[in-house]
Amino acid sequence: MGRDGRGEEGLPLFETKVGKKSRVAYRIFGFTIFIGICVIWVYRLTHIPAAEQGRWAWIGMFMAELWFGFYWIITLSLRLNVTYRYPFKHRLITRYGDRLPAIDIFVCTADPKIEPPTMVINTVLSAMSYNYPPEKLSIYLSDDGGSELTFYALMEASQFSKHWIPFCKKFRVEPRSPAAYFSQNFNHQDSTLAHEERLATKKLYEDMKFRIERATELGSISKEVKDQLKGFAEWNSRVTKQNHQSIVQILIDGKNPNAVDDDGHQLPTLVYLAREKRPQWPHNFKAGSMNALIRVSSEISNAPIILNLDCDMYSNDSDTIKEALCFFMDKEQGHKTSYVQYPQSFNNITKNDIYSNAFNTLNMIEFAGMDGFNAAFYLGTGCFHRRESLCGLNYYENYRGDLNSVCDIRKDRTIYELEEGSKVLANCSYETGTQWGKEMGLVYGCLVEDTITGLKIACRGWKPVYYYPQNRKAFVGIAPTTLDQALVQYKRWTEGFFQIFLSKYCPFIYGHGKIKFGAQMGYCVYLLFAPNSFPTLYYVTIPSICLLHGIPLFPEVSSLWFLPFAYVYLARNACSIAESLACGDTLAAWWNLQRMWLIRRTTSCTFAFIDTIIRQLGLSETGFAITAKVADEGMSKRYKQEMMEFGSSSVMFDIIATLAMINLFGLVGGIVKIVWEMDESLIMQIVVCWLVVMVNVPLYQGMFLRSDKGGFPTSVVLKSVVVASLACLMMPVY
Numbered sequence: 155m156g157r158d159g160r161g162e163e164g165l166p167l168f169e170t171k172v173g174k175k176s177r178v179a180y181r182i183f184g185f186t187i188f189i190g191i192c193v194i195w196v197y198r199l200t201h202i203p204a205a206e207q208g209r210w211a212w213i214g215m216f217m218a219e220l221w222f223g224f225y226w227i228i229t230l231s232l233r234l235n236v237t238y239r240y241p242f243k244h245r246l247i248t249r250y251g252d253r254l255p256a257i258d259i260f261v262c263t264a265d266p267k268i269e270p271p272t273m274v275i276n277t278v279l280s281a282m283s284y285n286y287p288p289e290k291l292s293i294y295l296s297d298d299g300g301s302e303l304t305f306y307a308l309m310e311a312s313q314f315s316k317h318w319i320p321f322c323k324k325f326r327v328e329p330r331s332p333a334a335y336f337s338q339n340f341n342h343q344d345s346t347l348a349h350e351e352r353l354a355t356k357k358l359y360e361d362m363k364f365r366i367e368r369a370t371e372l373g374s375i376s377k378e379v380k381d382q383l384k385g386f387a388e389w390n391s392r393v394t395k396q397n398h399q400s401i402v403q404i405l406i407d408g409k410n411p412n413a414v415d416d417d418g419h420q421l422p423t424l425v426y427l428a429r430e431k432r433p434q435w436p437h438n439f440k441a442g443s444m445n446a447l448i449r450v451s452s453e454i455s456n457a458p459i460i461l462n463l464d465c466d467m468y469s470n471d472s473d474t475i476k477e478a479l480c481f482f483m484d485k486e487q488g489h490k491t492s493y494v495q496y497p498q499s500f501n502n503i504t505k506n507d508i509y510s511n512a513f514n515t516l517n518m519i520e521f522a523g524m525d526g527f528n529a530a531f532y533l534g535t536g537c538f539h540r541r542e543s544l545c546g547l548n549y550y551e552n553y554r555g556d557l558n559s560v561c562d563i564r565k566d567r568t569i570y571e572l573e574e575g576s577k578v579l580a581n582c583s584y585e586t587g588t589q590w591g592k593e594m595g596l597v598y599g600c601l602v603e604d605t606i607t608g609l610k611i612a613c614r615g616w617k618p619v620y621y622y623p624q625n626r627k628a629f630v631g632i633a634p635t636t637l638d639q640a641l642v643q644y645k646r647w648t649e650g651f652f653q654i655f656l657s658k659y660c661p662f663i664y665g666h667g668k669i670k671f672g673a674q675m676g677y678c679v680y681l682l683f684a685p686n687s688f689p690t691l692y693y694v695t696i697p698s699i700c701l702l703h704g705i706p707l708f709p710e711v712s713s714l715w716f717l718p719f720a721y722v723y724l725a726r727n728a729c730s731i732a733e734s735l736a737c738g739d740t741l742a743a744w745w746n747l748q749r750m751w752l753i754r755r756t757t758s759c760t761f762a763f764i765d766t767i768i769r770q771l772g773l774s775e776t777g778f779a780i781t782a783k784v785a786d787e788g789m790s791k792r793y794k795q796e797m798m799e800f801g802s803s804s805v806m807f808d809i810i811a812t813l814a815m816i817n818l819f820g821l822v823g824g825i826v827k828i829v830w831e832m833d834e835s836l837i838m839q840i841v842v843c844w845l846v847v848m849v850n851v852p853l854y855q856g857m858f859l860r861s862d863k864g865g866f867p868t869s870v871v872l873k874s875v876v877v878a879s880l881a882c883l884m885m886p887v888y
């Protein structure tokens with residue numbers, strides 16, 4: 155059926171598959187671990203030691219294990235309903251032909267130094283050259299840096315696109331970010347024509363890149379260039395990053411018959427936006443920028459579907475739009491879809507992923523697990539939204555959501571009228587007294603604006619979709635390349651998550667009756683990152699200090715109570731190794747993840763916890779620390795060699811160095827004790843210390859063995875040795 159065209163109409167545009175077998179296996183396995191955890195709790199309760207033999211230390215262990223057990227139970231939810239989606243884009247094309255909806259693509263950037271304009275326009279160019287009718291595409295760049303350098307780069311991109319788009323279409327280029335494309339190795343079998351055109355296009359690209367980078371280095375644009383485009387007049391002497399009027403410049407008007415590429419085909423619309431910024435007005439970071447984009451685009455193109463990208467996330471697959479549309483245009487289920495989220499992938503992950511940035515198990519299992527509860531996360535980038543659901547519409551029974559019925563809002567207005575009309579929408583005062591940032595658009599006041607917005611949308615009755623493409627990554631970005639950056643980013647997420655948990659949006663309360671219970675638990679796996687900090691800190695300090703004092707905190711190896719500890723530990727880790735390997739990690743990457751897990755929990759999570767509480771008490775406001783997308787040469791080199799970067803002094807580094815020392819002291823002291831006193835009751839504690847020491851090996855190297863700039867600063871080493879010694883010798887244990 156289907157070929158004759160009769161059955162085609164009725165076929166679904168996508169398929170959903172749940173892994174049933176693995177679900178049963180996982181339930182049984184989970185149940186045995188749960189029993190193990192309960193036995194551990196019983197052991198702790200029934201063996202509380204006498205007051206002078208470390209009663210409080212024991213109770214602390216019990217508390218930590220209570221928390222870990224509880225936390226582990228909520229993580230189960232993410233694995234019970236793992237669901238995968240399979241779109242059929244050919245059916246979409248046969249069914250809808252050229253009746254496909256218009257798409258608005260938003261790219262956000264915030265600072266030309268941290269996010270180089272060349273990178274930004276590569277993302278823009280990849281979005282402009284989607285394999286989709288260009289007259290239906292509009293690309294909007296929001297520049298929170300309000301920088302004429304970025305504007306200049308976009309102007310260059312608009313000219314280069316006239317060569318780039320036809321080149322891509324002619325030779326079916328992938329990926330369509332010029333930088334990513336030209337960095338590949340080409341096979342020399344292709345025709346000389348292709349080869350020559352590639353060289354010519356590459357030359358154009360390199361020249362453009364050179365001009366942009368020179369301008370960025372100089373920090374200003376020459377007068378000749380400025381004279382080419384009236385838009386530069388917006389940057390008068392009073393314009394600064396934090397203080398300027400709204401700037402809207404339509405660089406390419408897709409409705410203008412003269413806006414064509416080298417082959418005479420229409421170009422997509424291209425718009426530059428820098429929303430108004432005033433020091434006295436909060437700008438709400440990325441959420442504010444997205445909301446301004448939603449309004450400005452509604453004035454210019456008003457496409458029913460919006461694709462939102464961070465400036466470093468280029469499109470890696472030119473057919474992605476068509477695939478995503480399958481989830482919106484399916485007859486049975488499409489109208490319930492609010493957004494289609496793709497995983498975040500990165501092109502700068504090293505083989506063993508030292509900073510654990512790849513998040514393979516999250517991308518392949520956990521996010522798909524959330525999707526199984528119809529509550530896929532919104533991850534802030536690589537996400538197609540239905541404009542209506544993003545703008546606050548509640549899903550209702552008879553909603554049909556026809557994507558082709560949107561009328562032309564533009565009428566006969568000139569570019570000038572459109573620009574002037576949309577500037578007003580990007581002004582600071584525009585949102586006053588409206589629902590923007592509350593019920594409309596992205597939600598304000600949260601460091602993970604994406605997560606909270608996604609939660610709200612799901613609670614409004616929509617069914618978001620998570621789609622993990624099997625063949626080709628749809629979007630590729632840049633992951634942090636230093637430990638410091640990675641921890642700062644993680645802290646921002648953790649803080650935002652915890653903030654949601656403590657707010658009225660706590661999924662157990664806000665989501666009650668609106669999303670499934672499994673989805674509420676799934677959200678909390680992330681929202682509760684922060685409270686993991688103190689139990690973990692406890693577990694990696696107290697056992698080793700007690701070890702030095704000869705106070706046992708675990709059962710003897712010969713006792714039966716040893717079994718649940720051994721089982722829970724081994725089974726849990728075996729499962730986690732199996733998951734990691736199945737998701738494409740190496741064994742070393744899994745080991746590195748254990749280290750990062752320890753470092754993140756003891757640093758990022760700790761500070762996130764403290765800062766959230768401080769803010770909750772109204773004592774401070776936090777900002778959005780933008781993740782750097784560039785590092786200096788030495789750092790990049792060490793990153794490629796998978797050497798961890800400890801070379802700056804920050805409190806986070808003090809903490810991890812001190813913890814590493816405490817465990818080293820504990821291990822040495824413990825071994826001496828065992829040899830001397832033959833005390834069997836301390837063996838498990840020694841094993842715990844030994845594991846922490848093993849996982850921390852790169853830290854000891856960074857403290858004592860490395861001479862490059864990435865080692866720990868001497869001051870950090872000294873501090874950690876002194877503090878760790880004091881803790882081990884002086885800390886009273888009750």
Ligand SMILES: O=c1ccn([C@@H]2O[C@H](COP(=O)(O)OP(=O)(O)O[C@H]3O[C@H](CO)[C@@H](O)[C@H](O)[C@H]3O)[C@@H](O)[C@H]2O)c(=O)[nH]1
Binds near residue numbers: 262269443465466602
């Ligand atoms: O005031 C701001 C700050 C940031 N951004 C943009 O937001 C994006 C994300 O910022 P980045 O520093 O790269 O953050 P990441 O930690 O990489 O971002 C992850 O986490 C964020 C929430 O914390 C999400 O918004 C992102 O989509 C997600 O990729 C970038 O394009 C920025 O240009 C703005 O537009 N305005």
Ligand SMILES: [Mn+2]
Binds near residue numbers: 466631632781
């Ligand atoms: Mn980013």
